[in-house]
Each structure stands twice: as C-alpha cells, then as structure tokens.
Amino acid sequence: AQSVTQLGSHVSVSEGALVLLRCNYSSSVPPYLFWYVQYPNQGLQLLLKYTSAATLVKGINGFEAEFKKSETSFHLTKPSAHMSDAAEYFCAVSVYQKVTFGTGTKLQVIP
Amino acid sequence: DAGVTQSPTHLIKTRGQHVTLRCSPISGHKSVSWYQQVLGQGPQFIFQYYEKEERGRGNFPDRFSARQFPNYSSELNVNALLLGDSALYLCASSPQIAANTGELFFGEGSRLTVL
Numbered sequence: 044a045q046s047v048t049q050l051g052s053h054v055s056v057s058e059g060a061l062v063l064l065r066c067n068y069s070s071s072v073p074p075y076l077f078w079y080v081q082y083p084n085q086g087l088q089l090l091l092k093y094t095s096a097a098t099l100v101k102g103i104n105g106f107e108a109e110f111k112k113s114e115t116s117f118h119l120t121k122p123s124a125h126m127s128d129a130a131e132y133f134c135a136v137s138v139y140q141k142v143t144f145g146t147g148t149k150l151q152v153i154p
Numbered sequence: 155d156a157g158v159t160q161s162p163t164h165l166i167k168t169r170g171q172h173v174t175l176r177c178s179p180i181s182g183h184k185s186v187s188w189y190q191q192v193l194g195q196g197p198q199f200i201f202q203y204y205e206k207e208e209r210g211r212g213n214f215p216d217r218f219s220a221r222q223f224p225n226y227s228s229e230l231n232v233n234a235l236l237l238g239d240s241a242l243y244l245c246a247s248s249p250q251i252a253a254n255t256g257e258l259f260f261g262e263g264s265r266l267t268v269l
Contacts, residue, residue: 075255086260094255133196137256144196
C-alpha cells in the first residue's frame, strides 16, 4: 500500500521568501505524484503532477517540485512567496488509480 | 466548460438521519470518486465508480453507499448519521480509467454538519 507523509502541518514564510513544503512517499511500484492546493471552503485544485517524465515539474502560480527517487521525496518549492499563496497544500500519490493524500500543510504568508 | 458540480453545498442533519449528496462530473469524464475531509485532515477515499461499477472502496462502514448513473453523475448516501460524519464531502472526476494517472478534478464539496 502507498502512503504520503507531509512534514510540518503549518509553515510560515515572509512575503518574498522561499517556500518549501516537504513531502515523502512510500510505494512498492513507481508512483504518480501530485500537489494540490485548497483555499478556504473550496475544493482541491491541481498545482502540478509527476508522471514519470521530467523529474523537475513546473506547475501553476510559479510552483515547482522535484521527484527524487533515492530520497522518495517530492518537495514543493516557490522562489518568492506571495500573499495569495496562503492556503493548504496536499501532496498525493497515485498507484493503479488509487490516490492517497497526505495530511496537508497550511502555508501562512507574513507581510 | 463546466467543472465538477456538487449539491447541496451545505446541509445540517441530526444524528440518525440519512443524507444524499450529488455530483456531476466534467463532461467526458467517466470516473467519479468520493472523498471525506474532516476538518484539519487530508481527504480520505470513500468510493470510486467507473462506468456505473464500483472500482474501489475505502475503509468506511456499510452506512456509506454510492452509485453512478448512466450519465456518469453520482450519489453518495450515508445512513444513520453520527456526529463524526460531519465533514466536507468532495467529489472528483477523472478521464477514462485505463490511461489515467490518477489526476483528479474536484468539485467545491458538500459541507455536512451533524448535530
């Protein structure tokens, strides 16, 4: 069975600072990996996805993530945080179309 | 194009009652999945349906059931509601399952409060 661990339930960064949200996965077969963002009282929106092509994946709103098989990681980064990035972020792993989500990381952006 | 639509958006029920939640997928998507998101947690998988057949079930009691209709819309039913069923119920659709990476397209959710 696959699983996802997101380190840090809350992360605070200053506006303009680097954003780093951590995600480690466990899977017995090569997985597909995703990052979703959820704004208050809304559903989840896809930020980016890794589907076994390039290991560095670029998504919407300036976010990117790098798949590192040796570290079983798929950390999400953004060079410069914006106030509008404040939201909850979920990492997810998909194996044979079964999708498992992490517990989420709430990102706070301090002006 | 319309995204995934869910109804109702909010509802309040009392313990022991029954609830039906509805979902219409993106046009052309044949797979629908249901997730429960309790406050402060990640979405938990409940069901997946494809071509009106159940293709996956999460670790939820038999009080939870679902079905998919010929037009690919879906209903989630929960009987004998408990306080712990209070959550945001998310519906997600995805394209044809055979070539599917698992990318999900979510609706806004139905917020259920059980009193």
